[in-house]
Amino acid sequence: MKLTEIQSCYIGPEISPEQFIPEHFFLFLIKGKINSYDGHRNYTMKPGDFCIVRKNRLARYNKEKDNDEFKKIVIIFDEVFLRSFFKKYQVSMETFLPKGAFIIPKKNELITHFINSLQPYYTESGAINEVFSELKREELLLILLQIKPSLSGLFFDFGIPGKIDxxxxxxxxxxxxxxxxxxxxxxxxxxxxxxxxxxxxxxxxxxxxxxxxxxxxxxxxxxxxxxxxxxxxxxxxxxxxxxxxxxxxxxxxxxxxxxxx
Missing domain, CATH: 1.10.10.60 (Homeodomain-like)
Structure with missing residues (x-):
């Protein structure tokens, strides 16, 4: 399934672009290229790729434009939203083992359908209409949990980092x-x-x-x-x-x- 012509957007509370990641977020690349590093591995994203970037991790990235354009979808899963979602849907917790900052689920058409579904909700300013943004965040999280149920152990672990080596x-x-x-x-x-x-x-x-x-x-x-x-x-x-x-x-x-x- 091809992507329709959609714009960049950012859903959720603003977070600082510093190298410390304070909240989980979903990133889908529409146009351009992203090279990133989390202390463990180097990652490269191309159009159509998506990942989850994990909170309480260190990471950095640089972007490369394509014909002077760079487009991405960023959806923040902050703790306030996740606690509300957890209570609303009574999610069962599973163990989540990966340690890196970048979680890359297998490609799935549900994600492409979701990205295309954002198009009708763009306002003239290029943002997603606030009336629908919270619903779209919930929809995306439900899709991700269906694709990879173990993500519940990532998103709904509200503890602070434990003492490590x-x-x-x-x-x-x-x-x-x-x-x-x-x-x-x-x-x-x-x-x-x-x-x-x-x-x-x-x-x-x-x-x-x-x-x-x-x-x-x-x-x-x-x-x-x-x-x-x-x-x-x-x-x-x-x-x-x-x-x-x-x-x-x-x-x-x-x-x-x-x-x-």
């Missing part, structure tokens, strides 16, 4: 540019407990260790993989190229560009 987590996620408070939360610790445990494991402060670890990775990519500074600094958690270059030269005595052959 800090060393393993940091070695896997040091490239993400989020605050120490976020790292503490995601490892199931208070900020003070996180700093104490971090010191015991790495014999360093989180801030100093993160910069050092990112710079060591940068040096490897420049020297061994022959990558360019402007292609790696964002992926290593630096906000801008000048900050990256300054920190690199301070650490190693050479500017990043000096290592590029």
């Amino acid at each position: 800090l060393e393993e987590f940091m070695l896997q996620n040091y490239k993400f540019n989020v605050s120490t408070e976020r790292f503490a939360y995601l490892t199931g610790r208070s900020l003070s407990a996180f700093k104490r445990d971090f010191k015991q494991i790495f014999n360093d402060t989180p801030g100093h260790w993160l910069v050092k670890k990112r710079l060591e990775e940068a040096r490897f990519l420049l020297e061994k993989k022959h990558q360019r500074p402007n292609d790696i600094y964002l992926d290593l958690g630096f906000e801008d190229l000048s900050h990256f270059s300054f920190a690199f030269k301070k650490q190693f005595g050479n500017a990043p560009r000096d290592l590029v052959k």
Whole structure:
């Protein structure tokens, strides 16, 4: 079944585009391309692909336009909505095992039908009419639970992250540019407990260790993989190229560009 000519839309409460994902959301790509990374794997989405992005995870993505166009459908499953849905439909809980930030169910025509069904509800401003947006969120969630019942164990687990192996987590996620408070939360610790445990494991402060670890990775990519500074600094958690270059030269005595052959 082909997609009709539909616009981008965003249903649900606005969430920050930072690398920490505070709420579950459904993403369907209409036009363009998305490359994403969650610390475990790299993912590529093309038109017609869809996924669920999991809350309380770290992830980042970049988008590529097609003929100067990029279109997607984003539907937020925030906790308030999910609690209401859980109570209304008396959902039975199942175990959900995958750990990554991106959950990719098998393709199903029900999803395509759903995406096409949004077209009549667009307003002149390009948004979905608020009168119907909540109903469409419920419809989509019912479809997803029918396609993959174990998603109930993902969507309706309202607990906070439990205490996990800090060393393993940091070695896997040091490239993400989020605050120490976020790292503490995601490892199931208070900020003070996180700093104490971090010191015991790495014999360093989180801030100093993160910069050092990112710079060591940068040096490897420049020297061994022959990558360019402007292609790696964002992926290593630096906000801008000048900050990256300054920190690199301070650490190693050479500017990043000096290592590029």
